[in-house]
Amino acid sequence: MSEENKIDLELDLKGLLCPLPMVKVSQNIGKVEVGGIIRAVATDPGAMADIPAWAKSTGNEVLQAEKVDGQFVFLVKRVK
Amino acid sequence: MDAQQLTTLAGVIDKKMNRQLKQYIDICARCAICKDACHQYVGTGDFKYLPARRAELIRQVYKKYFDKTGRFVPALYEARDPDDNLLDELYDSAYACTGCRRCMYYCPFSIDTAWILSVAKAILIAAGRGNEMLGQLADAAIFKGDNAEMFNDVMISGFEDIQEEVRAITGNPESQVPVNKQGADILYVALAGAHSIRPAAVIFEEAGESWTISMFEAANYGFFYGDAEKARLITKRYIDEAIRLGVKEIVVPECGHAYRVAEFFYEAWSKEPMPFKVSHILEKVDQYIKAGRITVDKGLIEGKVTYHDPCQLGRNGGKFEEPRDIVKAVTDNFVDLTPNRAEQWCCGGGGGIVAMEEFKDVRLASGIKKVEQLKASGASVLACPCENCRLQIEELNEVHELGLQVWQVIDLVVAAMPLKGKKPMQA
Ligand code: SF4
Numbered sequence: 282m283s284e285e286n287k288i289d290l291e292l293d294l295k296g297l298l299c300p301l302p303m304v305k306v307s308q309n310i311g312k313v314e315v316g317g318i319i320r321a322v323a324t325d326p327g328a329m330a331d332i333p334a335w336a337k338s339t340g341n342e343v344l345q346a347e348k349v350d351g352q353f354v355f356l357v358k359r360v361k
Numbered sequence: 362m363d364a365q366q367l368t369t370l371a372g373v374i375d376k377k378m379n380r381q382l383k384q385y386i387d388i389c390a391r392c393a394i395c396k397d398a399c400h401q402y403v404g405t406g407d408f409k410y411l412p413a414r415r416a417e418l419i420r421q422v423y424k425k426y427f428d429k430t431g432r433f434v435p436a437l438y439e440a441r442d443p444d445d446n447l448l449d450e451l452y453d454s455a456y457a458c459t460g461c462r463r464c465m466y467y468c469p470f471s472i473d474t475a476w477i478l479s480v481a482k483a484i485l486i487a488a489g490r491g492n493e494m495l496g497q498l499a500d501a502a503i504f505k506g507d508n509a510e511m512f513n514d515v516m517i518s519g520f521e522d523i524q525e526e527v528r529a530i531t532g533n534p535e536s537q538v539p540v541n542k543q544g545a546d547i548l549y550v551a552l553a554g555a556h557s558i559r560p561a562a563v564i565f566e567e568a569g570e571s572w573t574i575s576m577f578e579a580a581n582y583g584f585f586y587g588d589a590e591k592a593r594l595i596t597k598r599y600i601d602e603a604i605r606l607g608v609k610e611i612v613v614p615e616c617g618h619a620y621r622v623a624e625f626f627y628e629a630w631s632k633e634p635m636p637f638k639v640s641h642i643l644e645k646v647d648q649y650i651k652a653g654r655i656t657v658d659k660g661l662i663e664g665k666v667t668y669h670d671p672c673q674l675g676r677n678g679g680k681f682e683e684p685r686d687i688v689k690a691v692t693d694n695f696v697d698l699t700p701n702r703a704e705q706w707c708c709g710g711g712g713g714i715v716a717m718e719e720f721k722d723v724r725l726a727s728g729i730k731k732v733e734q735l736k737a738s739g740a741s742v743l744a745c746p747c748e749n750c751r752l753q754i755e756e757l758n759e760v761h762e763l764g765l766q767v768w769q770v771i772d773l774v775v776a777a778m779p780l781k782g783k784k785p786m787q788a
C-alpha cells in the first residue's frame with residue numbers, strides 16, 4: 282500500500298444490509314481529518330453503488346471499490 | 362437571525378400551514394391523553410417528547426406571525442420567534458418523532474402530530490438546520506437515480522450473484538432475477554440490499570409470476586428528511602421506470618415507509634394519479650399462498666412466532682391481516698403481541714431515527730414498551746416486515762438479551778417452502 286493511501290479508520294461493515302454500509306461510512310467520515318482515508322469492508326453487493334453515490338453527492342472520493350473474495354472493499358477519502 | 366431570514370421562515374410556515382393543520386393547533390385541548398401513547402415520552406418521561414408539547418412549538422411560531430393576538434400580545438399567547446433556542450427544540454421534537462401516529466390514534470380529536478411536525482422539518486430545512494445525515498442519504502439516492510448508467514455494471518453483477526443464490530435455494534437452474542424486463546406484469550421495487558431481493562425472487566419464481574426488478578430502489582430518505590420535493594424525485598425514478606417497462610403493478614418490499622410513500626403520498630407530491638396498482642409484497646405472498654401458487658409447510662419453523670406491526674404498514678397503512686395470515690400459514694405456534702394492530706406500540710426505530718446517532722439514547726429508551734411486549738409473548742421468533750423496525754428490535758434484542766430471532770416475513774416463508782435446493786440462512 283502506498284504512503285498516500287495510509288488508512289486512518291477501518292470499518293467492518295460485514296453483515297450489514299444496505300443502506301446501512303453507506304450510513305456507517307457517512308456517520309464515520311467526520312472521524313477522520315480532511316484528506317484522511319476510511320477503509321470499509323462490506324458484504325452486501327448494494328454497497329457497490331450506494332457508497333460511491335454517497336461519495337459523489339457529498340463531495341468525497343472513493344479511491345477504491347473492489348470485490349475481493351466475495352467481500353466489497355472501499356477506500357473512501359474525506360475531501361471536505 | 363436577521364429580518365430577512367425571519368421573513369423567509371414566516372413564508373415557509375404560511376405555505377405549509379393548511380386549513381387542517383391550523384385546525385389541529387387550535388383544537389388541541391391540552392388533555393395530554395397523547396402522552397401515554399407516545400413510546401418516546403413513556404420511555405424517557407421527558408416533557409419535550411410529549412406529542413402535544415411538540416405541536417405546541419409550531420403553534421407558538423404560528424401565533425407570532427399569523428394570529429393577531431399573538432402578534433400584538435405575544436407574551437400572553439406564548440408566541441415566539443423561531444430563534445436558535447426554538448429551532449433547537451423543533452429539531453429534537455421533529456427529527457426524533459418516528460411518525461408512528463400512535464398519539465393520533467388515541468387523541469380524542471385525532472390530531473396528527475407527525476403531520477404538524479412536517480412543518481417543523483420544513484422550517485428547519487429552510488433555516489439550513491435539517492438533519493444532515495438524512496439530507497445526505499436523500500441526495501445520494503437522487504444522485505444514484507440520476508446517474509443510473511454509472512452504476513449499471515456493478516448492479517447487474519450484484520443481481521447475477523443474487524440469481525445464483527436464488528438458484529441454489531430453489532434447486533432450479535432456470536430460476537431468474539429478471540432485470541429491466543420489458544412487459545413484465547410486476548415491477549418489484551426492492552431495497553438496495555440483497556436480502557430484500559433474494560427471498561422475493563424465490564417466491565416470485567416459484568409462483569410463476571411475471572416480474573422484474575430495475576435499477577431503482579424503494580427507500581426514501583427524502584421523506585424522513587422532510588423535503589417533499591426530494592421525496593418526490595426519489596419516488597419518480599421508479600414510477601418512470603415502471604412506465605417505460607410497461608408493467609401493470611408496482612410491488613414494494615418489506616419496508617414500512619416505502620409502502621406509505623407509494624400508496625398514499627406520491628399522488629399528492631406529483632399532483633398526478635399513480636398510473637399503477639400499488640401492492641405490498643406481503644399482499645402478493647398472501648395471495649400466492651391462498652391460491653396455492655406457492656406451497657408452505659407448517660412443520661419447518663421452530664419455536665413460538667410473533668409478529669410486530671410496523672407503524673407505516675399497520676396503523677398508517679391498514680395492512681394488518683395479510684402478514685398475520687402468512688405467518689399463521691407457516692406455523693401453528695403463533696402468538697400475537699398485546700396490544701396489536703392499530704394499537705401496536707411503535708418499536709422506536711421509525712422515521713429515519715436509526716440513521717441519526719444523536720438520538721440513540723432516546724431511541725433505545727423508547728423501545729421499552731416493545732421489549733415488554735416481546736417478553737410477555739414468550740415468542741422466540743419475531744416476524745417483522747420493516748427494515749427500520751428490524752434494526753431497532755435487533756438492537757433491543759441484544760441490549761435486553763431477549764434471545765429472539767428477528768426475521769423478514771418473506772424469509773420465514775422461504776424457510777417454510779419445501780424447495781429442492783439448500784435452505785437459505787436468515788437474512
Ligand atoms: S390527546 Fe390530542 S387534544 Fe389531548 S393534548 Fe394530545 S394532541 Fe391535544
Ligand code: SF4
Pocket residue numbers: 398399400401402410411412415457458459460461462463464465474475707
Ligand atoms: S407520532 Fe409517534 S413518536 Fe411522534 S409524537 Fe406521536 S406517538 Fe410520539
